[in-house]
Amino acid sequence: MISRGILNLLTILVLFVYPFVGYSSQLNVSNIVNNQDNYDQFNLHIPSSNWKIFDEQSKIGEIKDIRNVDFESSIEHDGAEWSTQFDAHNYYTPDEEDNYQLEINRFYLNYKNKKSGVRTKVGRQASSSTGVVGEIDGITLQIPLSSRFHIGASAGFPVSALEKHKIQDNKPFIVVNSKLPQLYNSVILKPYVAIQHLDGILNRQSIGLEFNFRKSGHSIYQMVDYNTQFNMVNLWLFQGQFRKSNNALYFMTLDYHRNPALELNNALMNETRVSSLKELSTVLSNREIIAQANNYSTKNYSATLGSSFPINSRLQIGADINRYDQVYNTFNSDELNDFEEHNYQNKLSTQLVASNLMGKKDTLSLEYEYTDAKYYDNSTILIRDQIELTGLYQLELEFRMDEGQRNDGELVLTTIPRAMLRCQCSKKLVGGLELGYESWNYSGNTQQDDESWLYTNVNFRLEI
Secondary structure (H helix, E strand, C coil): CCCHHHHHHHHHHHHHHCCCCCECCCCCHHHCCCCCCCEEEEEEEEEEECCCCCCCCHHHCCECCCCEEEEEEEEEECCEEEEEEEEEEEEEECCEEEEEEEEEEEEEEEEEECCCCCEEEEEEEECCCCCCCCEEEEEEEEEECCCCCEEEEEEEEECCCCCCCCCCCCCCEEEEEEECCCCCCCEEEEEEEEEEEECCEEEEEEEEEEEEEEECCEEEEEEEEEECCCCEEEEEEEEEEEECCCCCEEEEEEEEEEECCCCHHHHHCCCCCCCCHHHHCCCCCHHHHHHHHHHCCEEEEEEEEEEEEECCCCEEEEEEEEEEEEEEEEECCCCCCEEEEEEEEEEEEEEEEEECCCCCCEEEEEEEEEEEECCEEEEEEEEEEEEECCCCEEEEEEEEEEEEEECCCEEEEEEEEEEEEEECCCCCEEEEEEEEEEEEEEEECCCCCCEEEEEEEEEEEEEC
16 A cells, blocks of 8 residues: 555656646636746645644544645747646545545646747636636637637536536537727627537527727726527626726726526426436426526626725725625425525725835735625624745735624634745745634534634745
8 A cells, every 4th residue: 555655755756757647727828828938837835734733623624735736837949839737736534544636626738829829728727718618628729810800719528616536528518709809999899609518418508798998097898698598698797997097996896697507407406307408308398498497597696886096105095895686596385486585795895005114015904894794794804914024035924803693693703813934945946834823713692612723834836
């Protein structure tokens, strides 16, 4: 039986020797290709202690030995650039030390031709084709037909956040998109068509448009996704910001989306008669399937309005308010009739940021946030100070305290102080040390016991 330490060592060696093995996630294509020299980079995150020191049951909890391994490399030759990235988490439980779970977040091979502008990426990735496409196992392609007109496509399988260890090959999809020429000043339009199947049946079909405008510190972004099977809007998003000459910033966000998104397989939720869409089509008509799927898709509304402006050269203040409302259908006891329920959340937050108060390169921020929700209310105070000690060392101190109350009468007070030291130990080696303490204190109508623990994390990044 191979020991845990040997397995970890083998994992590291494989990453060094075989950088092209793995999958990818949560990374924008625009952040991958750059004009720097060729590089290889290896990140290793090892918590030296993550146990609850005041809890007798701490050793039965989940422990992470090599929490994160991140490797990336890039090669450029004759106007072409090839790059790859690997990111994975390794988990194990002390009671089952042989039961390793290597969760591969992303792995891709990226190619860019600087002469033609063609880009393609293969593997697990965050698609850059359109905002409705998240993490995928597949391929993306972008081809410029002129300096302003681009076409692109994504094809593959969506990544399940809960089952990253497998590929959902029963959910193939394709998205075709384009970037139209700038019709007026800085206006950019990106229309797209998205089609997805499930077990051979058309599960989702939508058309959409992204609108982007940027000029002189002002920007407007709007996106709409319309499902042609349901004849309903699946998503509408508006984001706008306006910056004045004195650097005062005003912003607004309006968001409407269905969760889960409008898809036929929503009709299988709480369905006891059948287990697949193909079987459901023998029980219900297509119109009844659409109605049942729509019934299980929650409507979410949110609006945010805020601003920030400088008081002087060192101080800046900001505030924002947010309203969130969720509308969903629920069943009564006889499960024959449904009615609408609302779940709301109101949030107010303020921020004060101070720079160079101590005559050094430091940034002090104070934040307060109050949340009034249907089932709870919560207040948060956060104080953070970032200090550049020298050109090599940076120190960040943080103190956070949350006080919340649930509708059932439970009260909880959470206190989390921590300190993080970062070192540019050499030109290619960056190290970090984190020390923190976490305390949860319960009162009121509760059965919970108080908890507290001390933790430390050590990490480093090496560029080869």
